Amino acid sequence: MFNKIIPYALSLLLPLVFGVTHADDSLFSAKLYAKFQAKSCTNCHDFYEKAKNGLSITTHASRLDVNNCTSCHTPDVTGLEHSSEWFAQPGLYTSGMDAKATCEKTKETLHAEFKSKALLARQIETHLLSDVRVLWGIEGATPKSGNLPFKKKEADMVKGGMDEWKEQVAAWINGGMKCE
Numbered sequence: 001m002f003n004k005i006i007p008y009a010l011s012l013l014l015p016l017v018f019g020v021t022h023a024d025d026s027l028f029s030a031k032l033y034a035k036f037q038a039k040s041c042t043n044c045h046d047f048y049e050k051a052k053n054g055l056s057i058t059t060h061a062s063r064l065d066v067n068n069c070t071s072c073h074t075p076d077v078t079g080l081e082h083s084s085e086w087f088a089q090p091g092l093y094t095s096g097m098d099a100k101a102t103c104e105k106t107k108e109t110l111h112a113e114f115k116s117k118a119l120l121a122r123q124i125e126t127h128l129l130s131d132v133r134v135l136w137g138i139e140g141a142t143p144k145s146g147n148l149p150f151k152k153k154e155a156d157m158v159k160g161g162m163d164e165w166k167e168q169v170a171a172w173i174n175g176g177m178k179c180e
């Protein structure tokens with residue numbers, strides 16, 4: 001009798017367990033946080049941050065002319081149609097922030113407090129799914145994602161490709177963009 005009850009009990013429990021995991025995907029900490037913290041994103045977001053020892057202080061100290069970034073980060077390298085979009089600025093979310101801080105900083109930078117949830121959701125969605133720099137940071141999103149000058153390549157990319165990224169962004173946005 002038990003060898004019937006156990007599989008039966010499992011068949012009831014498993015969907016429950018997976019159901020719960022699925023619901024958690026609406027939390028920023030569930031899947032997106034780790035991806036936001038990939039070096040392909042944070043190396044650029046940290047660029048001018050002294051506290052993070054950003055590239056402007058380390059490898060790029062002699063390459064700081066903002067009109068000259070694209071002499072190396074050419075469209076041929078980055079795949080960006082408008083090469084001038086390859087730029088960095090301070091004040092973004094940075095490496096090492098925890099999930100809550102990463103999420104809150106993102107909203108703050110986008111001036112969330114002055115926008116309805118609907119407008120914010122639309123802008124965040126557009127940014128995350130079509131910003132050329134975000135796409136550059138996602139493995140396989142474009143043929144040149146991750147490519148750097150002098151045939152170098154960013155090793156720590158956002159893994160899982162565009163389909164997974166889209167699903168996870170949608171789960172978080174549809175769940176109300178919670179910073180938990």
Ligand code: HEC
Nearest residue numbers: 039040043044059063064065066069072087088148149154
């Ligand atoms: C002389 C060529 C050159 C110039 C000019 C240059 N870079 Fe770079 N950049 C590189 C190279 C090469 C790398 C790969 C890492 C390294 O060797 O420094 C890189 C890496 C980067 C990365 C790291 C990407 C990642 O995820 O690893 C960012 C961000 C970046 N550069 C931004 C800029 C910005 C912004 C400017 C202009 C202010 C600029 N670069 C100017 C050559 C250049």
Ligand code: HEC
Nearest residue numbers: 036040041044087088089092093105106109133134137138
């Ligand atoms: C080449 C540099 C660069 C790369 C690579 C990059 N970003 Fe950004 N990001 C920026 C700049 C500059 C801004 C602010 C200006 C803008 O939004 O156009 C920004 C803004 C953002 C914002 C909104 C405000 C905030 O506080 O962050 C988010 C969210 C974001 N990026 C996510 C990402 C993610 C996720 C990745 C990696 C998959 C990524 N970015 C890769 C340069 C970069």
